[in-house]
Amino acid sequence: MRRFLIAALLAAVAPVSVHAASVITADRYLDVATGRYVEHPAIFVGDDGRITGISDARTVRFSDAIKHIDLPGATLLPGLIDMHVHLTSLAEIGGYRGLQYTDNFWMAVGVANAGKTLDAGFTTVRNVGSANFDDVALEQAIDGGWIAGPRIVPATYAIGATGGHCDDNALPPSYDKKQVSVVDSPAEARAKVRWLHKYGAKVIKICATGGVFSLGDSVGGQQLSLEEMKAIADEAHMLHLKVAAHAHGDEGIRDAILAGIDTIEHASLANDATIQLAKAHHTWFDMDIYNDDYILATGTSNGTEQESLDKEKMIGLKQRQTFQRAVRAGVPMLFGTDAGIYPHGQNARQFAKMVEWGMTPIEAIRAATISAGQALGQAEDVGQIAPGRFGDMVAVKGDPLQNVRLLEHVDAVVKGGKLVARTVPAP
Structure with missing residues (x-):
């Protein structure tokens, strides 16, 4: 013995x-x-x-x-997962102030932002919109070991309508240039998905409604039709890509859900019926409920236009109340911060805000881990x-x-x- x-x-x-x-x-x-x-x-x-x-x-x-x-x-x-970032954007440079910098400046700061994001514990991010395929370039440089940063799921350009949130309304007609991401029909929408996929998009981002930082539009007004959104979703899913929809207004959120969009970004003004629809369709809500604090605290000091600040004052509290109702209703929730609207590296500040507005700590952590992995279609790779x-x-x-x-x-x-x-x- x-x-x-x-x-x-x-x-x-x-x-x-x-x-x-x-x-x-x-x-x-x-x-x-x-x-x-x-x-x-x-x-x-x-x-x-x-x-x-x-x-x-x-x-x-x-x-x-x-x-x-x-x-x-x-x-x-x-490793934490942020489902809504813009690595090649800076909160500290907003509005028309951004026109003072060269196009390649944003790629340079993207390298620094990628390092800050990884240092903050976010080992995977979904980059939902950048110009010039910069997020694909960052992904390639990180995966090749040339720079430090998180695993990136790039969306490249975000698809939107003429004059919408994903177009550029900041300049007069004499400077008019149709953005490469603009579509104005279901056929154009399908073709745009194929083009973005061709050059490295691993998720498709659309702008279903107006936004806070776009000028001249209603923050909640719908900008893509149900038919256009359905064409995008069908084409993306055929290519085994997920689709994320920027959507603040209730009508746009509802049509995005009915079109088969996978995640709703912001979801600020969803009413109770739309919340129940999201639950029934298992459509993820990805709500950036921390950055209101930063936007209102900094005001126009970073170059933010007063129009955008007024929109944020109107929508910030309503978004948090929608978040609370969605959590109570059992809508599947994700962790997405919109980093780039506030400084990169501070992503984790949103956890406390999610708990303040109705989640338990484990629910908030799951939103940034196992749930995010599932929503990315990468549950066998990340999140646990x-x-x-x-x-x-x-x-x-x-x-x-x-x-x-x-x-x-x-x-x-x-x-x-x-x-x-x-x-x-x-x-």
Whole structure:
């Protein structure tokens, strides 16, 4: 019996046989599917950046060939996912002030913003709109190891109607130039989806209604018809792409849901019937309910036009009230911040606002992890700490289920099983 016990003990501390390039250890990790903590994890990540297995760190001894990332005292969560960012935009430069800069300036700041976003713990983002295919360029540079940043799901140009939120109404007719993303019929809409897909779009973004920062339009007025939206959704889904619809007004939200759009961005003025329709169709709401604080606090100091500020004053509180009603109704919810409308790197400030307006901490965290992975169609890649998923994690000290604001200042970021060298100061 003694020999048996000694043999069992030696087996328990034998070098791990799991094939891995690195192993991450911490006090515990959050299983976002169950909402429970798993104590003393040893999370093994292979050469391809995916998790190969999870063991109890107290029962395994690690081979010297495996890179050991030890995070004592830390709680691990899956790498966070922001479903609505604009990496090549700056909140600090708004309105006509942006015309002072060259076209390539925005790509340059996009590199810095990508680094800030990763440092803040967001290892995956959906970039829903950028000019010149800049988000595809960022994706290529990050994936190639040339620059630091999150995994990017690029939308490239956002599709909209002439004179709408995705067009440019800021200049007089003598400077008129039809934006490459403008469509004015279902046929043009289908062709535009194919063109964007050809050059790297992995999600399609549309502008179904007016917006806060577009000039000369009603923030809630519908701008794409049901037929145009359905043509876009059908074409995108045929190409295995998801579709996101910028939509503030109730009519535009409703038609986007009926057209088969996958996620509704902003969803500010959805009434109770439309909320129930979203629930019935399992259409995700992706609501940026933090940035109202920043927009109203900075006013016109960043170049924001008074017209846009007036729109935000009208819509901000209503959006948060809609969020509250949608959560209570059981609409599937996502975490999307519209970073670029407020400074990049501060994405996690929205968690507390989501809790303030009706979510529990685990619901808010799920919106930025497992739910986001599902909405992206990448549930087998991101959103959980589990075998087969990418080894993307963030570490905090303490219990984020008790204090979700801990996520505003993460202690460490791991992407693909590698510790991120954080060069940008935490916000």
